[in-house]
Amino acid sequence: MPMTPPNGKTAILLLHSPLRQGIAASLTEFIYEHGGHIVGHDQHVDPENQLYFSRVEWSMEGFGIAEDDLAEVFEHRLARPYQMTWQLHFSDEVYRMAIFVSRASHCFFDILSRHQSGEWNVEIPLVISNHPDLEPAAHRAGIDFHCLPIGPDNKQAQEVKQLALLEEKGVDFIVLARYMQILSGAFISHYVNRIINIHHSFLPAFKGARPYHAAHARGVKLVGATAHYVTEELDDGPIIEQGITRITHTNSIDDLIRKGRDVERLTLARAIWCHIQRRIIVSNGRTVVFSD
Amino acid sequence: MPMTPPNGKTAILLLHSPLRQGIAASLTEFIYEHGGHIVGHDQHVDPENQLYFSRVEWSMEGFGIAEDDLAEVFEHRLARPYQMTWQLHFSDEVYRMAIFVSRASHCFFDILSRHQSGEWNVEIPLVISNHPDLEPAAHRAGIDFHCLPIGPDNKQAQEVKQLALLEEKGVDFIVLARYMQILSGAFISHYVNRIINIHHSFLPAFKGARPYHAAHARGVKLVGATAHYVTEELDDGPIIEQGITRITHTNSIDDLIRKGRDVERLTLARAIWCHIQRRIIVSNGRTVVFSD
Amino acid sequence: MPMTPPNGKTAILLLHSPLRQGIAASLTEFIYEHGGHIVGHDQHVDPENQLYFSRVEWSMEGFGIAEDDLAEVFEHRLARPYQMTWQLHFSDEVYRMAIFVSRASHCFFDILSRHQSGEWNVEIPLVISNHPDLEPAAHRAGIDFHCLPIGPDNKQAQEVKQLALLEEKGVDFIVLARYMQILSGAFISHYVNRIINIHHSFLPAFKGARPYHAAHARGVKLVGATAHYVTEELDDGPIIEQGITRITHTNSIDDLIRKGRDVERLTLARAIWCHIQRRIIVSNGRTVVFSD
């Protein structure tokens, strides 16, 4: 529920907890009693698992708790009593996104376009690839590019380098823009629910390699794409967004690849948008997306 | 926000009002303090017009205000102070729907199918038509059918008969299932925001008669349908739902009509569903649809 | 390519064959030289498998080969030399469709509605079910209904009865309108590419039982339906049509089932339309659908 366009800085609280009567009222009262003006409040209840989810955004102008104290006060006053899992963000924090690519450029270029046109409030300090092909494009966009090829024996060593670069650049989340390598569990553990992958099928159909070939062989009438957070189990992480497009018997595998590119671009862009807007909560392998 | 599946009877409050800080909290507190258990709460704020919209549903089991007193108490305690426009419903009230038809049967049959399969919690006591064609189908479904032909001179007289029938059958709302007559303002005034029409174009394109012919002539690549509440201005009422389907240069006008039928059926059915679920609020010529 | 609206009786030839240069010209010349006026000609070439597919429709008015001789002449003149697999239909043949149902009524009622409104040129002489629930609805529609319950031990015997009924009623093809029994290979062999099933997922995702439950557990953002010809391998037959609808985290399993019903209805109806229009050719486990 968007309420008013925020003026100045806002706080955004994403949380979930066991469902208890009055939890929503306690949450809004906490904000009101300190003079906060709520500019957006989305809620969801999962009746099956008796869980409460909320995204609440309020103006920090005149709010009675200092920004630096807010986390501690909230933890004490609400999070602990209600057993909340929560994140606190402020609207002037700009996420720093790293992009991992291989050779395919369409998602990468689409991300750069949106970034360049100011569509997203995000910084892109780093591109990592296992191939050198997209280095010129990264440099044209003024972004550091590191080529770290992955062979049969060096994956662990290269991931150590990747992690060091991510650390150095202060990266908040990673987008795998058709990056054709599987990340290790150890790597993923540093960025849980902060690595977004685009898979070129409507999962759970056609997991793994060459989904357009498999789709063509099966004779489906739709092809799709799935943006999801990466987990150790391949193509099995929490789904953020999915899209499809219609195909017919006239379409070759190359046509599927071509038509699929538009679905991939758009599905990934929507997922990134929701992530940087702090609209996603992950719970039990699924997402709550307070989309707009 | 659906909270828990309701056990037993629930109250459903649909309201809108000028936006005031704390209005949401006042609303939920009113329910809690009388022992109500909220099972669903959807809200919307229109920042441009500074309006607040809400649909709240709570269990009447153990609720401290008797059903018969609730409207009066609510009016006194909340509606008047907050200048709310509101409706109160109870989950055991079953809406009574009249269907107006002409000759085209596809929307009519679709409605009967959904009714018969138990998809909708609604009663259909009355079908009115300006043609006799669909009488047998109405009778097979066990529904009263009245043929009231409209000529150049008898419209007012026939509308009087229609209103008498609607009154007699205790009709709550009317569905124009491709009824090819224009209702007078006088008639509409008895059922404001309670007459749903399906127009066979994506309004505001192709208002009026023969939209598929106009769409074909213009060479559009999409045809659509619009379900809206009827107002005196033709095809200009608040839009509840719209749908489209793709067409190509190979499609004749007859193909458009055929393909459009599926969009009409589905768009109308979705609008009816939202209406009988009490999910629609009309304000300033537009709808807030708390859809699921 | 629809050419002109056919006047009077037309012949429809569906064929596929190895691709040979000039095959299309030979086909159209065969029709022209006997005075046939082509009213529609769709073609497809599968370059990968070097196959040619065609659907050609021409007016029988003044055509120089008698209807009864046409198949033999065509076989001799074209089909044998070009190794064609083919079917010949005439526009005045009306397909006879049997419907198999269980308890769910939504697809069944949708089919009856379309039949009743004259949307399809088809006869429905027979409904077979393993439950008695839908007998009254079949009778209201004037269709014979046979209840043949399937238990652990009687499947073969019941299929013998089913086949006898289908034979007796002169059934051309069968629609499984959410029929919850698996047909044996022996049964299917009598109606190869003439049994259309609707599965309530976007295959190959969520094969088998309870796909909406599986979709909900996986947290997908789309649910779908697939109409396909039945083969011995469950949910693995040639796909005719697929549809999807968007869902969100707010939707329960019941919501998925409800929203999915509309996709199932529509997807099945489109598949039936293409089948009765003789627009589908099956080859190598996939379909060529000359859709309109």
Place this chain on the structure above:
Amino acid sequence: MPMTPPNGKTAILLLHSPLRQGIAASLTEFIYEHGGHIVGHDQHVDPENQLYFSRVEWSMEGFGIAEDDLAEVFEHRLARPYQMTWQLHFSDEVYRMAIFVSRASHCFFDILSRHQSGEWNVEIPLVISNHPDLEPAAHRAGIDFHCLPIGPDNKQAQEVKQLALLEEKGVDFIVLARYMQILSGAFISHYVNRIINIHHSFLPAFKGARPYHAAHARGVKLVGATAHYVTEELDDGPIIEQGITRITHTNSIDDLIRKGRDVERLTLARAIWCHIQRRIIVSNGRTVVFSD
């Protein structure tokens, strides 16, 4: 009907003419008798206006008519007798596209991305704008940029300069990528059916300025975009492609603008693809698009 992937150079013939029996056969015979191997043949018949449309593509390898003579031979042998309107293209001709922009960058960047990733076989020698804002982006992409501001008095003079630049750069067609100026009839006459505009509504709804504002005011549940060839009548040219996306009551005008951008990008890109693939024929204010 794509037949085989072309090896080497192909000829592409786009034509339409009055419908005459045997016209398709004459066309394919003409190609066969000179040793041409057809790699794709799409046809359409407009029965209402008795028109025949065709796109045929064949390999020039071993073809018995020299490339330079082909147009003349075809004109003499087929085009004149059948009164065909036609265009002849060869697959090694690369279209040269000019882009007109104003300040909005999303369509412009999307075009550059697709060009850069090799998705389109097209050259972009020229960008013209009435504002200087996008000059740096054009230069980064290595494309000439000319700023020609349009005021109340200089439109005709600036169009003369535009035409000179287009001529100088050998431009084949123009894309108005959210160019916010109206072209004069005189200008358009130089590029009939060769100027593609993207309008940010599903035409004919919301012609003219500020369609998202109008859509929001009307309360529609869908917003769309339309790619069309530019004619003198504003927003009234032959429609090539249309797309839509769903919106709800929660969406502000800014949300519509944001969501609409994705529809604009994609709809324009599809139209450009069809144009450079020589898949579009214009007739009577409508398009035949042999899309894939």
